[in-house]
Amino acid sequence: MTIKLKVNREERSIDVDPDKPLLWALREDMKLPGTKFGCGAGLCGACTVLLDGQPVRSCQTPIGSVGNAAITTIEDVSSQPAGPAVLAAWQELDVPQCGYCQAGQIMTATWMLGEFPDVSPDDIDGMMSGNICRCSTYMRIREAIGQAAKTVRTGEKA
Amino acid sequence: MNAPAISRRSFIAASLIGAGVVAFDARLALGAPGDEAAGTVNAYVRILPDNRFVIGAKNPEIGQGVKTMLPMLIAEELDIDWDQVVVEQTPVNSATYGRQVAGGSRTTPTSWLLMRQAGAAARSMLVQAAAAKWAVDAGTLTTASGMVSHAGSGRSASYASLAADAAKLAAPALEEVPLKDEADFGIIGTSRMGVDTPAIVTGKPLYGIDTDLPNMAYAAIEICPVFKGTVVGFDEAAVKAVPGVISVVPVNSGLVEKGSFDALAIVADSWWTAKQARTKLNAKWDDAQFRKFSTDSYVEAAQAALAAPADGAIFKAGDAAAALKGAVKTVTADYDYPFLAHATLEPQNCTAQFDADGLTLWAPSQAPEGGRAQIAELMDLAPEAITIHLTRIGGGFGRRLMSDYMLQAAQIARAIPGRPVKLLYTREDDTAHDYYRPAGWHRFSAGLDEEGSIASFADHFVTFGEDGKPVRAAGLSEDEFPAPLVPNVDLSVSYLETNMPTGWLRAPGSNALGFVFQSFLDEVAEAAGVDLPTLMLRTLGEDRVFFPEKGAGAFNTGRARAVIEQVVKDAGWSHARPTPGSGKGRGFGFYFSHLGYFAEVLDAAVSQDGTITVEKVWVAGDIGSQVINPMNAMQQVQGSVIDGLAQAMIGQKIDQVDGAVVQRNFDGFPLMRIDGAPREIAVNFVKSQYSPTGLGEPALPPVIPALANAVYAASGKRIRSLGFA
Numbered sequence: 001m002t003i004k005l006k007v008n009r010e011e012r013s014i015d016v017d018p019d020k021p022l023l024w025a026l027r028e029d030m031k032l033p034g035t036k037f038g039c040g041a042g043l044c045g046a047c048t049v050l051l052d053g054q055p056v057r058s059c060q061t062p063i064g065s066v067g068n069a070a071i072t073t074i075e076d077v078s079s080q081p082a083g084p085a086v087l088a089a090w091q092e093l094d095v096p097q098c099g100y101c102q103a104g105q106i107m108t109a110t111w112m113l114g115e116f117p118d119v120s121p122d123d124i125d126g127m128m129s130g131n132i133c134r135c136s137t138y139m140r141i142r143e144a145i146g147q148a149a150k151t152v153r154t155g156e157k158a
Numbered sequence: 159m160n161a162p163a164i165s166r167r168s169f170i171a172a173s174l175i176g177a178g179v180v181a182f183d184a185r186l187a188l189g190a191p192g193d194e195a196a197g198t199v200n201a202y203v204r205i206l207p208d209n210r211f212v213i214g215a216k217n218p219e220i221g222q223g224v225k226t227m228l229p230m231l232i233a234e235e236l237d238i239d240w241d242q243v244v245v246e247q248t249p250v251n252s253a254t255y256g257r258q259v260a261g262g263s264r265t266t267p268t269s270w271l272l273m274r275q276a277g278a279a280a281r282s283m284l285v286q287a288a289a290a291k292w293a294v295d296a297g298t299l300t301t302a303s304g305m306v307s308h309a310g311s312g313r314s315a316s317y318a319s320l321a322a323d324a325a326k327l328a329a330p331a332l333e334e335v336p337l338k339d340e341a342d343f344g345i346i347g348t349s350r351m352g353v354d355t356p357a358i359v360t361g362k363p364l365y366g367i368d369t370d371l372p373n374m375a376y377a378a379i380e381i382c383p384v385f386k387g388t389v390v391g392f393d394e395a396a397v398k399a400v401p402g403v404i405s406v407v408p409v410n411s412g413l414v415e416k417g418s419f420d421a422l423a424i425v426a427d428s429w430w431t432a433k434q435a436r437t438k439l440n441a442k443w444d445d446a447q448f449r450k451f452s453t454d455s456y457v458e459a460a461q462a463a464l465a466a467p468a469d470g471a472i473f474k475a476g477d478a479a480a481a482l483k484g485a486v487k488t489v490t491a492d493y494d495y496p497f498l499a500h501a502t503l504e505p506q507n508c509t510a511q512f513d514a515d516g517l518t519l520w521a522p523s524q525a526p527e528g529g530r531a532q533i534a535e536l537m538d539l540a541p542e543a544i545t546i547h548l549t550r551i552g553g554g555f556g557r558r559l560m561s562d563y564m565l566q567a568a569q570i571a572r573a574i575p576g577r578p579v580k581l582l583y584t585r586e587d588d589t590a591h592d593y594y595r596p597a598g599w600h601r602f603s604a605g606l607d608e609e610g611s612i613a614s615f616a617d618h619f620v621t622f623g624e625d626g627k628p629v630r631a632a633g634l635s636e637d638e639f640p641a642p643l644v645p646n647v648d649l650s651v652s653y654l655e656t657n658m659p660t661g662w663l664r665a666p667g668s669n670a671l672g673f674v675f676q677s678f679l680d681e682v683a684e685a686a687g688v689d690l691p692t693l694m695l696r697t698l699g700e701d702r703v704f705f706p707e708k709g710a711g712a713f714n715t716g717r718a719r720a721v722i723e724q725v726v727k728d729a730g731w732s733h734a735r736p737t738p739g740s741g742k743g744r745g746f747g748f749y750f751s752h753l754g755y756f757a758e759v760l761d762a763a764v765s766q767d768g769t770i771t772v773e774k775v776w777v778a779g780d781i782g783s784q785v786i787n788p789m790n791a792m793q794q795v796q797g798s799v800i801d802g803l804a805q806a807m808i809g810q811k812i813d814q815v816d817g818a819v820v821q822r823n824f825d826g827f828p829l830m831r832i833d834g835a836p837r838e839i840a841v842n843f844v845k846s847q848y849s850p851t852g853l854g855e856p857a858l859p860p861v862i863p864a865l866a867n868a869v870y871a872a873s874g875k876r877i878r879s880l881g882f883a
Contacts, residue, residue, distance in 0.1 A: 017430075024430040028376075033368040034361020036552070038503050039585040043824040046503060074361035090359045094351040094789050097797055098221030099358035100503045100552030106359060125833040132824065134503040134553045135221050136800035138835040140793060 008076035018064025034074035045131035048104040074103035082113035085151035089144040097135035172325040178207035180321035184276035201276035214248040218260040220554030223790040235277030250546040263752035263852025287323035349789030366522030371578040376429035384817035387445025400435035468650030473636035476646035481614035485605025493674040496811035496881040498595035504552020510571035511578040516543030529561035556662035593661025610686035623653030665855040668751035672859030725778035729759035743871025747860035754856030762868035782850035802861035804830035809883025
């Protein structure tokens with residue numbers, strides 16, 4: 001069936017099975033491959049996207065359930081309030097190793113810093129614990145979030 | 159100037175390749191002069207008209223940073239600025255580019271000199287071109303930032319403006335091209351962001367799974383759950399009745415004989431459709447003879463093997479049994495560890511297209527030439543008819559040294575000629591169809607003399623083998639510390655049978671052996687009334703090199719001593735052994751692997767209910783005279799440390815029942831999460847005079863015994879078996 005969606009600030013219309021997970025609709029039907037498949041079970045966070053600014057596991061979200069919610073993927077994360085600061089810190093500290101999980105890490109971190117720019121180290125570990133990094137770039141992720149949080153708090157341009 | 163390039167084992171050729179672009183192709187001989195079998199490697203630099211430089215990176219990038227590191231070596235000696243560099247992945251062709259493998263932490267040691275020579279030779283030709291143009295002595299010219307300058311006349315010219323002239327010059331002998339003094343490095347030893355990082359953080363397609371071609375089909379796969387079982391039948395009509403399904407293709411994954419099939423690929427117009435249709439497959443397998451293999455059967459067989467004489471000897475010196483009898487103190491203990499999966503976050507995948515011109519693959523492979531050879535053999539194709547495009551790789555850890563996913567994709571593509579097809583495993587497929595780190599069992603005994611030195615050391619190792627040889631990654635070598643340094647030694651082995659495919663997991667062998675040997679040595683140290691660093695230094699003795707025939711792989715006791723002393727200093731280690739059980743403890747571990755020497759200290763807290771918290775880890779490592787990209791190097795070490803902790807303390811294990819793997823996803827085979835990672839990992843590189851070596855692996859092995867020894871210090875309980883949560 002034809003489904004209308006708001007993806008990365010654009011209206012899209014795709015012909016797709018409404019049960020198809022958002023992850024696969026993004027990757028296959030909308031040619032947005034930045035959102036990654038890791039587990040297909042909501043366990044690793046590689047497929048994290050934002051729906052109306054809130055993080056969801058796109059592998060567990062049927063495309064038919066998205067409705068009018070605005071979808072933001074890694075390809076447009078800079079449109080989010082904390083997005084530019086997060087992207088700048090991620091590059092300055094060269095967070096990725098293999099890089100495969102980083103889209104999901106960045107989406108969660110961007111949501112988190114948009115809502116809670118005063119996060120403590122414990123908050124960071126708690127809110128980022130749904131995103132697995134198999135290369136274990138966790139030290140660098142914490143550091144980058146700390147740096148981005150500072151940028152967000154001071155209102156500096158990233 | 160120089161003799162014609164053709165007479166040289168190594169040479170560089172420059173040529174105008176159009177639109178003002180000049181290519182420098184360096185052909186670099188590997189190995190010692192006369193050792194032609196060692197082969198050659200090509201490095202290339204293309205000078206663009208705007209004075210930017212395209213540098214080829216030849217090895218697979220799995221997150222270890224070689225796509226950035228290799229061009230850094232060339233750029234350093236070419237004397238250009240890093241922001242003038244454009245990196246591109248070279249084609250896969252080892253006849254041209256030399257070894258193109260991401261494995262064994264070998265890219266750095268095999269490239270350190272060669273890549274620098276290539277850059278230096280290109281620079282030398284550009285300088286010669288400027289000298290000829292200005293009629294000055296080349297020795298009066300200097301270079302920087304891609305410019306040649308003559309201080310005397312104030313003249314300067316860009317490399318791009320000199321490139322066409324340089325292309326006409328005879329090439330220098332690479333071995334004679336002067337290299338920079340290490341003190342003059344401006345790129346090597348400085349932190350450089352990964353060349354793909356901007357694309358990664360903005361979600362650009364880079365990985366194998368992102369391959370997207372016109373008219374592409376998608377494949378899901380069902381592999382016989384019992385390894386080595388073969389296809390008997392399946393419900394083709396039911397699968398094909400699903401709208402969007404194209405075909406079902408029987409596939410040989412490389413575990414069964416040529417001509418038989420152990421997997422079924424479901425091809426459809428979307429991967430989601432293929433995955434849904436797979437539920438209708440109802441596959442029947444011939445696997446009865448392999449269902450006898452299980453974790454329980456291995457444990458039972460291992461206990462029986464430990465109680466019986468060993469199958470064979472690995473290393474014997476003196477008389478270990480007699481020396482044990484005569485020892486002042488003896489220690490015995492059994493250790494074991496489970497099978498492990500690699501769990502790369504990007505599931506196994508490969509895209510392939512078969513047509514009249516041959517087979518083309520887009521492969522996230524750590525060893526693409528291995529895949530080419532296996533496909534050629536299995537599918538009766540000429541190796542030249544196979545083209546491989548290397549993609550960025552979403553985690554390697556050794557999983558992608560194997561080529562099963564390439565073999566499978568190639569066969570699927572041949573069944574639908576003319577149409578590209580992307581094969582993708584589910585996470586469940588990926589976990590249940592790996593090439594696993596083999597499980598192992600060790601029975602140790604050691605005897606101490608009156609001075610508290612190790613007089614006798616024995617290990618009966620029970621591992622998996624065939625025909626009296628260990629299966630892949632299941633061996634133990636004769637130089638395993640402390641064997642070469644103890645007067646009476648008996649390393650022996652017994653083999654169990656398995657149908658589990660085994661393979662190399664990051665720091666293969668070492669990731670398990672580091673745990674058992676260094677943990678047992680902590681028990682020996684305790685019996686000797688000393689701490690493990692003291693026993694290590696006592697056992698190492700004077701500075702010397704064991705097995706010198708191994709070259710850089712020879713064990714250098716002086717380098718070992720230096721990192722042990724450094725980490726002891728950094729961590730403020732006390733040589734007094736505190737009484738175990740206070741709830742807090744420190745542990746030590748040392749390991750030499752992949753040419754790197756690493757000593758680590760770990761602080762752990764163990765709560766009343768047994769919960770282990772790792773508070774801080776100190777690392778001292780010697781990987782030679784230079785840390786090429788410090789920002790990346792720090793990540794490799796910290797990631798290795800956390801990876802090792804994941805292997806040890808969060809319940810990672812692969813079990814087998816009725817010949818098949820039990821675990822399926824990250825609930826059954828957990829990965830470390832950020833809230834389990836230590837808050838602090840302090841890394842100190844001990845610079846030595848030796849040529850730089852790799853960093854993907856050697857920092858991992860010591861952390862596991864450091865943890866086990868810290869847990870003992872904190873709780874009084876020895877960890878002798880891994881796989882607990």
